[in-house]
Structures are given as structure tokens and as C-alpha cells.
Amino acid sequence: MSDPLLRLRNISKRYRETQAVHPLDLEVGRGDFVALLGPSGCGKTTLLRMIGGFLPPSTGSIEIGGQDVTALGPEKRNTNMVFQGYGLFPHMTVAQNIGYGPRIAGRDPEQIDLEVVRMLNLVHLGAVADRLPAALSGGQQQRVALARALVMRPSILLLDEPLAALDLKLRKAMQDELKALHKAIGGTFIFVTHDQGEAIDLANRIVIMEAGRIVQQGTPEDVYRRPASRFVASFVGDANMLPAVRKGGEVAIGGGRLPSPGPDGAVLVVIRPDDVTLGGAEPLSLAGTLTESRFMGPYLRLVVTLADGAALTVHRPSGVDGPALPGVGDAIALGLPAAACSVVAP
Amino acid sequence: MIARSQVVWTAFGAAALVFLLSPLVLVVFFSLSENANATFPPGGMTLHWYDVLFGNPDFWKALGNSAIITLCVGLVSMISGTLAAMALARSGPKVANGVIALVTMPIMLPPLVLALALATGYSSLGLPLGLATVIPSHLVFTQPFVILVVYAQMSGFNMAILDSARDLGAGPWTIFRTVILPIIRPTLIGATLMAMAVSLDDFIITYFTIGGGMTLPTMIWGMLRKALDPSINALGSLVLVATIGTSLLALRLTRYRG
Numbered sequence: 280m281s282d283p284l285l286r287l288r289n290i291s292k293r294y295r296e297t298q299a300v301h302p303l304d305l306e307v308g309r310g311d312f313v314a315l316l317g318p319s320g321c322g323k324t325t326l327l328r329m330i331g332g333f334l335p336p337s338t339g340s341i342e343i344g345g346q347d348v349t350a351l352g353p354e355k356r357n358t359n360m361v362f363q364g365y366g367l368f369p370h371m372t373v374a375q376n377i378g379y380g381p382r383i384a385g386r387d388p389e390q391i392d393l394e395v396v397r398m399l400n401l402v403h404l405g406a407v408a409d410r411l412p413a414a415l416s417g418g419q420q421q422r423v424a425l426a427r428a429l430v431m432r433p434s435i436l437l438l439d440e441p442l443a444a445l446d447l448k449l450r451k452a453m454q455d456e457l458k459a460l461h462k463a464i465g466g467t468f469i470f471v472t473h474d475q476g477e478a479i480d481l482a483n484r485i486v487i488m489e490a491g492r493i494v495q496q497g498t499p500e501d502v503y504r505r506p507a508s509r510f511v512a513s514f515v516g517d518a519n520m521l522p523a524v525r526k527g528g529e530v531a532i533g534g535g536r537l538p539s540p541g542p543d544g545a546v547l548v549v550i551r552p553d554d555v556t557l558g559g560a561e562p563l564s565l566a567g568t569l570t571e572s573r574f575m576g577p578y579l580r581l582v583v584t585l586a587d588g589a590a591l592t593v594h595r596p597s598g599v600d601g602p603a604l605p606g607v608g609d610a611i612a613l614g615l616p617a618a619a620c621s622v623v624a625p
Numbered sequence: 626m627i628a629r630s631q632v633v634w635t636a637f638g639a640a641a642l643v644f645l646l647s648p649l650v651l652v653v654f655f656s657l658s659e660n661a662n663a664t665f666p667p668g669g670m671t672l673h674w675y676d677v678l679f680g681n682p683d684f685w686k687a688l689g690n691s692a693i694i695t696l697c698v699g700l701v702s703m704i705s706g707t708l709a710a711m712a713l714a715r716s717g718p719k720v721a722n723g724v725i726a727l728v729t730m731p732i733m734l735p736p737l738v739l740a741l742a743l744a745t746g747y748s749s750l751g752l753p754l755g756l757a758t759v760i761p762s763h764l765v766f767t768q769p770f771v772i773l774v775v776y777a778q779m780s781g782f783n784m785a786i787l788d789s790a791r792d793l794g795a796g797p798w799t800i801f802r803t804v805i806l807p808i809i810r811p812t813l814i815g816a817t818l819m820a821m822a823v824s825l826d827d828f829i830i831t832y833f834t835i836g837g838g839m840t841l842p843t844m845i846w847g848m849l850r851k852a853l854d855p856s857i858n859a860l861g862s863l864v865l866v867a868t869i870g871t872s873l874l875a876l877r878l879t880r881y882r883g
Contacts, residue, residue, distance in 0.1 A: 333788060353792045360792050366785030370807045380793035383803065424789075431793060 284309045284467055285330065285435060289339035292325050299325045301491045302338055307435070307484075312461050313469045314482035318514070322491040323471045324439055330469065331437050332356045344434055359428035360437040363444070365420045367412040373423050374399065374408040380431045398426040401460070418449045422456075429464065438470035442477060454480055475515045479503065487511050503551075509623050512549040519555070519591050520547040522625065530622055533563035533615050539622040547625050552580070552594040554619035557604075561614030567591065569611045572604065579604075583611055649865060656858035678856040678863075687844040691825060693756060694840060698763045699821040705764075706771025706820075707813060711805070713772070714779035725776065729769040739766065740833035747834065754836030762834045763827060767820035774816035774879055778809055815878030822871040826864060 283306035315323040332353035402422040506512035571582035659668035828842040
């Protein structure tokens, strides 16, 4: 990135015995919508809190817009955070919550009123402006927290598991709303999540963390189609992993060879259930027995047991007409499109 | 059957209540009766004993002392109790529980032992007894109330609230003024009133640490020893009303869980 908005250099965090975040570098460009994705305890929230200034890093430096902010607290940084529990002020109305930041900054009261109204409209909360947070639904509280942060016009908006507390339906609606909001105001958003579906849906860049380290970053398609490790392959989406051996830059699988540069030895070939084809037309193909077929709504979930006992999951759209499927217990041939296969260390 | 046992238990409860509360009622009752011996028959109703009490210069001295002590104790225990509670809420529960156990020890000690310890302490330090020794002595056993009540609320405090205030640009003092104080205010006032009520009606510790002066409770004690002056009932009634009033107000305020 030529001119990143946020630049982390050699950032790490150590608590007495545990290394929460190992030294890492990260750059975020202006206008990016970045997901920090990983299982709980991977250090993603620690990293977010260091970016926001709530935790001093053990090593390294943080630059925002070319300015070193490592030593500045959150009150002096042009970042704003939407907290996991929202952190709304229980004794202030929705409008007072949103106006809090501008008010203590000593801005002109009339200007503040205008800003608050603008924010209330942006997050569709005009009707509840005079209610206390306790009288709001979870989704509404979430939107107040968003408006309260956005009214500060942060150069980076940080969101800590923003949708985790909402039920599924509301979460989907808020995902759309967040995306629309990002588009409308054109800001830079960084959010933490453990939900890969949420990360893929919202972000234009996903940073995957495992045990305090960044293990892969890229577009949602990158990390889904070309996982860099077994962990990424299994954490992002469903994956079939077939053990194989690499020799001389090629991996032997499915009666053929898959070009794959790298040292000789055992590897795993990763292929998504929706990429496996039925029938033996592909150069790389496998034969097995259909052992399970389940209707999942939009797709059929097939489980095929190979000769060596390994099981392969295949997804097939349920609505399309095609060659009739063999019955459970019958032999079935599977094709592995070479472009859809990636090779990772076991 | 259910009805009968219900009647029995209700009667038992009522009898217990009468036994517990009747002395208090009698104090108020005799403070208003014409009979000077505080015996039955009470005779007519009169405010005469209140007149006698208000004509006694000692009463005004004692009232003044009680007011000074109670107000000072309330103010100091409110401020220091809040500071202590905030510090405790910030330290982990392990440290907090240890400190609380230590700080609340004075309320668990027999008051007589505490009074003796304080009196001995002051005399070994060579401090002359007076209001200046009564006030810190009262703080020893009133402050724990404030710390306990305010800490209970602070420890249930959603810390994300403080983080978000900081995130929105507030410094420590602004956070306290605009966020913490408005949220804990009712609890804080309630806890302070509780501390003041406890201070106002304390006798033992005041008696041991005040030297020659007197407060309302020590004045009652002094009057009891001399002669049975019926205006003592008037004084008792006043202390009763003041203490119960502050306590009720305190309970009402601390019930708020915002």
C-alpha cells in the first residue's frame, strides 16, 4: 500500500505470562472495510483495543494518517469505537448520548443539535431520540452506539464484535445497514468478528488471526479460494482436506498431478464442497461410495466415502436439473477442478 | 386448616411487632402526655415537655454538637468512601474483597471495644478529647457503609461506559462529572444519609471520645442518670424521628438501580 491510513509496525502485546499478540505489521488503506477474523482468544480484540488506544502495545508503533499515535490515549485519537456491550450512557437519552462527544468538545450547541439530528436520520432513530437506552431494543442500541461514534467523524471506526449480541435475523439486517453506512459515508472501518460469514459479507479485506499472529490477509475471495494454511481452510467456510504427497513440485492426487511449488513431503489438498464436480470428466477424479445425502434447502449435502475410508463432502444446488444422482450406497465418481484446489501444509 | 394456621402465625407476628415497637411508641406517647412520671394513666396531651426541652440551654449545645458531627461525618465519609469505592472497583475482586474485609472490621467489632481502643489511642497520643476526636472516631464505623454501598454499585458498572466516554474525548475529571457521578448520585446520597443516621444516634463511641462535651444521645444518658425528667422523652422522640427519617430516605434512594 503506497499511502496507508493506518500503519502498525512490529506491534505486540504481552501480559505477564501470555503473549496475546506476537509482533506484527498491518496496513489499512483509506476507505477499507477490514475484518479482523479469528476464534476467541486469538488476539483480535487486543489488537483492536491497541489501535483504539485503550491498551498500550508492548512493542512497536501505530501511525494514523502519517502521525505516530502510539503514546496517545483514546481521547486524543481520531478513532472511535463501537463497543461490544455498546457502552451507552444509561442516564442520557438517545440524543444526549449521540451529542456527548461534540458537547464535551465544546462545540456550538446549535451545531451539535444539527449534527445529532443528521445522525439520528442516518441510523433511522429519529422516533426514539428522547428515550433512554434501557427502553431500546438491541438493534436500536447498536445503532445509537454507531451514531455516537460516527458523529465524531473518526478517521477510523472500530467495531468490537458489533453484531454478536443480536439475533440472527436482526444481525442480517444490521449487516446490510453497516454496509450501506460504510458506502454512504465512505469511512474506514475495522471490525472484529469470530463469524467468518459476517467477515466475508461485510469486509473488502479480511485479516485472519490465530494465536496472536496474522496468518493470512486478503480479499474475502482470496482467503476463501486460496487458504494459506490448514487453519484458514477450516476456519473460513467448509473444506475438504485430502492428505497427499508432494514430490518435485507436483502433488499426486486423483490419478493425476497438481502443480504445486514447495518442498517435498506430506501436504493437504483443500477443496470446497461446492467446487467438487460429479462425474469423472475432470483430469483429477476420485471414486467412492455415496454414503449420505441430505436436503439442506438451497443445496444437497452429499457425503462420499473414498476407498481409503476418507469422507468427502459435496454440495450440489438442489434446484437445478441434472443427471440423476446415484442412490445412497452406490458408486459415484467425483471430479476435482485443478483451479479450485489449493495445497497447504498438513 | 390453612386458614387457622395462617391466623395463628399472623397473630404471632403481630405480637412480636408490638413487643419490638411498643417501647418506641411509648417514648413518643409519654413525650406528649401530661403525667410527669411517665406512668399510666397518662392524663391529657400536651407539648409542655418540648417547651421544657427547648428552654434547656444544654439541649441547644448538644444539638449543635450533633449537627456538626453528623454533617462532617456525612461529608467526609461521602468523599472518601466514593474515592475508596472507585479505587476498589478498579482493582481486581481479590484485592477489593481483602480491603473491604479490613475496612469493615470496625462495624463487626463490639462498639465498646472499639470505643475503648479509640479512647486509649487518643490518650496515648496526647490528643485532647472533643469534637475533633469524635468525628474521626465516627468515620471509623460510618465510612464502611459508604464504601460497601457505593462499591456494590461500582462493581456492577459496565466499564464499557467509561471506555466509551474516554473514546469520545473525555478526560478523567469529565468522565467523573458527566458519567460516573450522575449514575451513582442517588446511591451516594443514600449511603451518606445512612452514615449520618448511624453517626447521629451513636452513644458508646461518642461517650468515650467526646470528653466534657455532649451530643443528643449522650445528653439523654446524662438526663437519665440525674432524675427522671419527662423532657427526656421529648428528646428521645426527636432523635427517633431524625434517625428514622434519614434512614427511610436513604433506603428509598439506594433502592434505585439505574
